Amino acid sequence: xxxxxxxxxxxxxxxxxxxxxxxxxxxxxxxxxxxxxxxxxxxxxxxxxxxxxxxxxxxxxxxxxxxxxxxxxxxxxxxxxxxxxxxxxxxxxxxxxxxxxxxxxxxxxxxxxxxxxxxxxxxxxxxxxxxxxxxxxxxxxxxxxxx
Amino acid sequence: xxxxxxxxxxxxxxxxxxxxxxxxxxxxxxxxxxxxxxxxxxxxxxxxxxxxxxxxxxxxxxxxxxxxxxxxxxxxxxxxxxxxxxxxxxxxxxxxxxxxxxxxxxxxxxxxxxxxxxxxxxxxxxxxxxxxxxxxxxxxxxxxxxx
Numbered sequence: 001x002x003x004x005x006x007x008x009x010x011x012x013x014x015x016x017x018x019x020x021x022x023x024x025x026x027x028x029x030x031x032x033x034x035x036x037x038x039x040x041x042x043x044x045x046x047x048x049x050x051x052x053x054x055x056x057x058x059x060x061x062x063x064x065x066x067x068x069x070x071x072x073x074x075x076x077x078x079x080x081x082x083x084x085x086x087x088x089x090x091x092x093x094x095x096x097x098x099x100x101x102x103x104x105x106x107x108x109x110x111x112x113x114x115x116x117x118x119x120x121x122x123x124x125x126x127x128x129x130x131x132x133x134x135x136x137x138x139x140x141x142x143x144x145x146x147x
Numbered sequence: 148x149x150x151x152x153x154x155x156x157x158x159x160x161x162x163x164x165x166x167x168x169x170x171x172x173x174x175x176x177x178x179x180x181x182x183x184x185x186x187x188x189x190x191x192x193x194x195x196x197x198x199x200x201x202x203x204x205x206x207x208x209x210x211x212x213x214x215x216x217x218x219x220x221x222x223x224x225x226x227x228x229x230x231x232x233x234x235x236x237x238x239x240x241x242x243x244x245x246x247x248x249x250x251x252x253x254x255x256x257x258x259x260x261x262x263x264x265x266x267x268x269x270x271x272x273x274x275x276x277x278x279x280x281x282x283x284x285x286x287x288x289x290x291x292x293x294x
Contacts, residue, residue, distance in 0.1 A: 001175040006197045006206050009156060009235065011280065022278045026252055027237070028148040050153045050237075056200035059153050083279035085232035088156065090174070090197075105173055131169045132230035133158065 001101045004091040007118070007138055008047065008060040012076045013083040016044050016065040023048045023061065035063075038117055042068030045117050062089070062117060087124070089136035095121040098137050102129075148248045151238040154265070154285055155194065155207040159223045160230040163191050163212040170195045170208065182210075185264055189215030192264050209236070209264060234271070236283035242268040245284050249276075 013019040016035055023029040031049035038045050044065045052058035064086065066073040076086055092098040095113045102109055108126035116122030122138040160166040163182055170176040178196035185192050191212045199205035211233065213220040223233055239245040242260045249256055255273035263269030267286040274281040 003170070003174050003176040003197055005199065006156075009153075009232075011278065013278065019278050023150070026249075026254065026277070027150050029150040050150055052152065052199050052205070053203040056203040058199070059206040080279065082275060084274065085156075085235070085280055088232070102173075107173065127231065128229060130173070131158065131160065131166050132227065133232055 001092070001098065004093075004140070006059045007089045007091045008062040009085060010062045010064055010087040010089065010136065011083060012064050012066075012073050012080065012086040014065065014077055014081065016046055016063055019063045019065075019083070020046055020048075023063075029061075037067070040114060041073075042066055042071030043073055047117070087134040087136050089122075089138055091140040092137055093140060095123070095137065095139040099123060102137070148239070148245065151240075151287070153206045154236045154238050155209040156232060157209045157211055157234040157236065157283065158230060159211050159213075159220050159227065159233040161212065161224055161228065163193055163210055166210045166212075166230070167193055167195075170210075176208075184214070187261060188220075189213055189218035190220055194264070234281040234283050236269075236285055238287040239284055240287060242270070242284065242286040246270060249284070 020032055029048050033047040035044055035046040044067055046063045048061040050058035064073055099109055102125055107129035110124040110126060113121040113123050116138050118141055120139040120141050122136055125135045127134040167179055171179060176195045180194040182191055182193040191214055193210040195208040197205035211220055246256055249272055254276035257271040257273060260268040260270050263285050265288055267288050269283055269285040272282045
């Protein structure tokens with residue numbers, strides 16, 4: 001496998017509203033997408049764009065607030081009440097090939113590929129097998145799809 | 148202030164060597180820079196490049212291993228023995244203007260601007276004032292400088 005684009009950094013937050021205000025007012029973000037629910041994971045999500053090199057699209061910030069006590073984010077916030085960095089998401093060309101790659105290396109893939117926040121298939125890999133970082137692998141959206 | 152480029156994600160690790168092997172062999176990184184010491188912070192550092200959109204340079208991974216017990220990374224690893232996401236670093240055009248901006252908003256800037264891993268001036272801002280994330284602010288390297 002070849003290292004793909006770092007699509008986004010997932011940031012858990014106890015308040016999507018406060019985090020959006022932080023990115024706008026403290027960090028000066030100008031492109032904040034509309035928040036939406038991701039019921040499969042019991043979370044509300046909001047993407048914030050960062051600028052890439054030479055006018056390209058940079059790695060996004062994915063703000064994540066749980067709205068359901070069964071959400072995996074709820075446990076993270078219990079340990080980190082102010083929120084913080086939750087996961088890193090890399091793109092791959094083919095999600096099934098990527099799953100076979102990680103499993104072949106003995107990395108624990110957490111569940112089957114499912115539709116993620118960008119509308120393409122994703123899975124997570126256990127942080128203990130990924131250099132201490134909860135890692136999301138997502139299939140690159142097709143040309144013209146929203147970042 | 149306007150949101151700048153996400154220059155790198157700092158990842159603390161108990162073993163730079165093992166983390167480099169992980170990025171090369173598991174994640175498929177092809178551009179791993181030469182590790183070097185950053186004595187002011189008591190750490191060894193290694194940058195790994197990720198690809199950006201349309202051939203641009205993406206956000207880097209900054210692997211950080213403490214070689215000194217007084218390093219701030221030592222405390223982080225005591226709590227997170229496997230390592231993990233430690234900080235996020237955004238670029239700004241002028242480090243002194245940025246310091247005045249954050250201080251004006253009541254955000255705790257940790258020390259005076261000093262030379263960071265990319266050879267430009269940097270400072271850190273307290274995670275409690277930065278949406279739960281330890282945040283590094285760095286002056287963008289001049290044209291032609293190494294990423």
